[in-house]
Amino acid sequence: MGNLIVNEFVKIFKRKSTYAMFLFLILIVVGGGFLTKYLNSLDEPVSQDNWKEELAKETEQMKKDLEEMPASMRAAFEDEIAINEYRIAHDLPPSDYNMWSFIGDSGTYITIVGLFVIIVAAGIVANEFSWGTIKSLIIKPYKRWKILLAKYVMVLLFMLIVLALLFISAVAVGAVLFGPGDGGSQIHLSYADGKVVEQSQLLYLAKSYLLNSVGVLLLATMAFMISTIFRSSGTAIGISVFLLLAGDTITSFFAMKFDWAKYILFANTNLMAYLEGKPMVEGMTMGFSITMLTIYFIVFQVLAFLFFTKRDVSN
Amino acid sequence: MKPVVELKNVTKIIGGKKIIDSISFSVYEGEVFGLLGPNGAGKTTTMRMMTGLMRITSGEILINGRSIARDFENAVRQIGAIVENPEMYKFLTGYENLKQAARLAKGVTKERMDEIIDLVGLTPRIHDKVKNYSLGMRQRLGIALCLLHDPKILILDEPTNGLDPAGIREIRNYLRSLAREKNLAVIVSSHLLSEVELMCDRVAIMQKGRLIDVQKVHGEGDAERQTYRFTVNDADRAANVLKSKGIEAAADGQKLEAALAKQQVPDVIKWLVEENLLIYEVKPLRKTLEDRFLEITAAKEAAVNG
Numbered sequence: 001m002g003n004l005i006v007n008e009f010v011k012i013f014k015r016k017s018t019y020a021m022f023l024f025l026i027l028i029v030v031g032g033g034f035l036t037k038y039l040n041s042l043d044e045p046v047s048q049d050n051w052k053e054e055l056a057k058e059t060e061q062m063k064k065d066l067e068e069m070p071a072s073m074r075a076a077f078e079d080e081i082a083i084n085e086y087r088i089a090h091d092l093p094p095s096d097y098n099m100w101s102f103i104g105d106s107g108t109y110i111t112i113v114g115l116f117v118i119i120v121a122a123g124i125v126a127n128e129f130s131w132g133t134i135k136s137l138i139i140k141p142y143k144r145w146k147i148l149l150a151k152y153v154m155v156l157l158f159m160l161i162v163l164a165l166l167f168i169s170a171v172a173v174g175a176v177l178f179g180p181g182d183g184g185s186q187i188h189l190s191y192a193d194g195k196v197v198e199q200s201q202l203l204y205l206a207k208s209y210l211l212n213s214v215g216v217l218l219l220a221t222m223a224f225m226i227s228t229i230f231r232s233s234g235t236a237i238g239i240s241v242f243l244l245l246a247g248d249t250i251t252s253f254f255a256m257k258f259d260w261a262k263y264i265l266f267a268n269t270n271l272m273a274y275l276e277g278k279p280m281v282e283g284m285t286m287g288f289s290i291t292m293l294t295i296y297f298i299v300f301q302v303l304a305f306l307f308f309t310k311r312d313v314s315n
Numbered sequence: 316m317k318p319v320v321e322l323k324n325v326t327k328i329i330g331g332k333k334i335i336d337s338i339s340f341s342v343y344e345g346e347v348f349g350l351l352g353p354n355g356a357g358k359t360t361t362m363r364m365m366t367g368l369m370r371i372t373s374g375e376i377l378i379n380g381r382s383i384a385r386d387f388e389n390a391v392r393q394i395g396a397i398v399e400n401p402e403m404y405k406f407l408t409g410y411e412n413l414k415q416a417a418r419l420a421k422g423v424t425k426e427r428m429d430e431i432i433d434l435v436g437l438t439p440r441i442h443d444k445v446k447n448y449s450l451g452m453r454q455r456l457g458i459a460l461c462l463l464h465d466p467k468i469l470i471l472d473e474p475t476n477g478l479d480p481a482g483i484r485e486i487r488n489y490l491r492s493l494a495r496e497k498n499l500a501v502i503v504s505s506h507l508l509s510e511v512e513l514m515c516d517r518v519a520i521m522q523k524g525r526l527i528d529v530q531k532v533h534g535e536g537d538a539e540r541q542t543y544r545f546t547v548n549d550a551d552r553a554a555n556v557l558k559s560k561g562i563e564a565a566a567d568g569q570k571l572e573a574a575l576a577k578q579q580v581p582d583v584i585k586w587l588v589e590e591n592l593l594i595y596e597v598k599p600l601r602k603t604l605e606d607r608f609l610e611i612t613a614a615k616e617a618a619v620n621g
Contacts, residue, residue: 003418010415015406132402136460139366140419141392312329312369 004142004150005157012120012158021116025162026169029106033173036105040097051093059084079191086189086196098181099174100188100201106170107208113162114216114244121155121220122236125308126227134313144309148228152301155220163213167206208272215269218296219244225304268292316343319393319468319500320365325374327360327524334360337374338526340519342502344467347494349511349532350504351608352521358504359398361521362472365502366396379467392421395466397474401457405446409437409456412445413463420464427463435459451482458489469493469501475510487514508608520608543580545571546596547587556590557583572600 012018059081066077087094095101125148128134137147188204190197219240227236247266254261261267268289318341327335335357342348350358363369365376367383367390376383378390403412413432417423432441435455445453454474461469474490475483491514493499505511511518512532520527547553550566557564557573562583564573575583580597587594 007415007418010407010411011404014411131404132400133404135366135368135398136402136416138368139391139394139396139398140416141388142419143388310370312363314363314369 001142001146001150004147005153008124008150008154009157012124012154018120021119021162022165025109025112025116025166028109028112029166029169029173032106032109033102033177036097036102037177052088055084055088055094059088082191082196083189092187092189095181098178099171100181100186100205102174102178103167103170103205104208106166106174107205107212109166109170110163110209110212110216111244113159113166113213114219115241116162117155117159117216117220118223118240118244119233119237120158122223122227122233122240124151124155124227125224126231126233126236129231130233138313145305148305148308152221152224152304155224156217159213159217159220163209167209211271214271214293215247215266216244218265218269218293218300219247221297221300225300228304229307262288263292265292265296316345318342319344319379320502321375321377322361322365323375323377325361325364325376326372327357327364327369328372334524335364336524338521338524339374340526340529342468342500344500345494345498346516347490347501347503347514349515349518350502350521351508351511351518352506354506355523356506356521357524358506358521359472360524362396362398362470362502362504365470366394366398367391368398392464393467394470395461395464395468396470396472397457397461398470398472400476401453401460403445403453403456403460406444408444409441409448409452412456413441413459416460416463423463427465431459431463434462450477451479454478454482454486458486462493467499469499471501471503473505474503475505483510490514541575541577542572542600543575543583544596544598544600545573545583545587545594547571548593548595552590553587553592556586556592560586569595 062077062081062084066074066081069077086092128137138144140147186201188199188201190199190204222243223236223240226239227233230236243266248270251261251264251266254264255267262284267284271286271289274286274289320342322341323339324337325335325339326333326337338357338361350361352358360369364371365378365383367387371384379393381390381393383390404415407415410428410432413428417428432438435458437452437455437459440448440452445456448456469490471490475486478486487510490501490503494501494516503511503514505514515532517529517531519529545553546569548569550569550571553571554564554566557571562573562575562579564571573583584594584597
């Protein structure tokens with residue numbers, strides 16, 4: 001089993017396209033860093049002396065705006081007001097943009113990580129069929145389910161590697177361009193269930209990277225299943241990338257009209273929302289989402305393994 | 316001799332259609348066994364079932380006594396196979412391709428790898444990417460890949476497809492020597508009679524998913540008397556000469572055919588020369604596998620059609 005995984009590892013890391021992905025990701029983070037640096041230089045820095053007065057004024061204005069707002073947009077504002085009030089009450093000045101802020105912002109690039117992981121997941125089985133190498137692989141003295149499991153483990157490894165690469169690039173670029181920030185920047189404030197919670201910035205960021213990757217993981221598993229069934233990476237990449245980019249939008253559209261939207265995969269992938277107290281459909285809980293995600297995961301895997309182990313290989 | 320591959324009433328049904336209809340045969344160690352038949356006869360399907368690529372609908376295939384369906388890992392361990400073209404990872408070098416196979420086999424040492432690379436003559440190019448290999452080199456790497464784990468049985472689907480005459484000859488000699496020297500059972504398929512005739516010891520003739528007959532390639536047909544064909548300037552006169560000596564002969568234009576024992580041939584030539592006949596050519600007409608193949612298939616066809 002271990003050797004099967006080593007083989008998969010070699011096949012991925014001996015291909016130039018893999019390094020092209022890594023380079024692209026690093027360039028995006030570096031580019032994003034410089035762009036952010038430039039945009040920040042246009043803003044006035046927060047004055048450290050009378051920040052309390054300024055923040056209080058800002059918060060007052062937000063409260064007024066809140067009354068005229070549609071209900072759907074209110075939640076985000078309420079969070080910010082609560083956090084601002086907490087800062088004033090506990091004497092925690094808001095920090096200037098720093099390394100931590102940049103790492104947090106770079107979390108949006110998880111979509112790009114998702115894209116790469118989907119490409120790998122969609123190709124890892126389908127390519128063997130298109131290269132014709134599937135036959136020599138299946139004739140090896142390993143049961144078929146072991147061969148497929150090794151491939152799925154490789155997809156997971158690849159996802160962790162790319163995520164780590166993103167995180168490390170963001171730390172490096174952030175540290176060089178924005179500096180580590182002051183003491184206050186080490187603390188993250190979030191608002192959930194009517195309370196403001198303090199936690200370590202590093203822990204919060206690690207958690208948010210991993211939780212934001214849950215959607216990526218499920219989509220990669222779906223791509224893995226589709227490509228195993230159809231033996232073509234194109235179909236799998238097409239469907240999965242479309243859902244990666246548009247899944248949230250489509251789901252929110254249904255969520256406005258129908259209650260069953262909460263059973264859609266994408267209504268459940270954003271686990272971060274529960275930590276911040278804003279689920280996509282009213283009344284959903286973290287437990288419900290984890291159950292739904294588990295069901296989807298099992299269905300994808302059962303289909304993939306059934307098709308792979310039962311199929312007559314004939315092309 | 317013990318059978319290393321046994322097929323017992325193997326049947327394959329795809330979409331309600333019988334692709335393979337209850338075939339049985341055994342292959343022994345040290346022989347080259349051919350599967351012969353026109354395209355669509357079921358040769359490749361049979362090979363796919365022997366290697367576990369396809370499931371068997373009913374019946375059983377035993378590899379050294381182990382069922383390919385129920386004891387796949389232990390059965391397939393003893394097989395080296397190339398089904399259709401030898402496909403490898405083109406972005407890897409020849410060596411890295413071998414390494415992939417070595418990791419999945421038991422007890423393949425570095426020395427074994429070097430030995431096999433040397434055996435197929437790829438030593439100078441083994442660290443080149445496979446995408447830069449010629450077809451012949453890929454074929455040789457393919458053989459190295461399936462021999463690496465020292466299998467007892469070699470299964471090759473159309474092994475000479477796409478090779479030039481020199482390459483075909485090389486493969487043919489190599490397979491024969493594997494059977495002779497390493498005592499391997501080699502199973503090849505082909506739709507070319509001439510090729511099977513040169514390469515195999517025994518041949519299973521397949522048609523429309525059925526096994527028509529299993530024959531020895533050499534031996535049975537070679538009776539002591541053989542038909543010889545004489546090309547002469549006047550065949551009718553020559554036929555009369557032979558008849559006067561008590562030998563039955565058939566004349567057709569310039570060609571004369573007669574069934575003779577080998578030692579009679581010089582006499583016949585002498586008689587014809589004495590009668591001032593001009594002899595251009597004398598050759599034995601060996602009954603080819605093709606003739607037998609056509610005879611057998613025609614006879615079965617006739618029997619089926621009543």
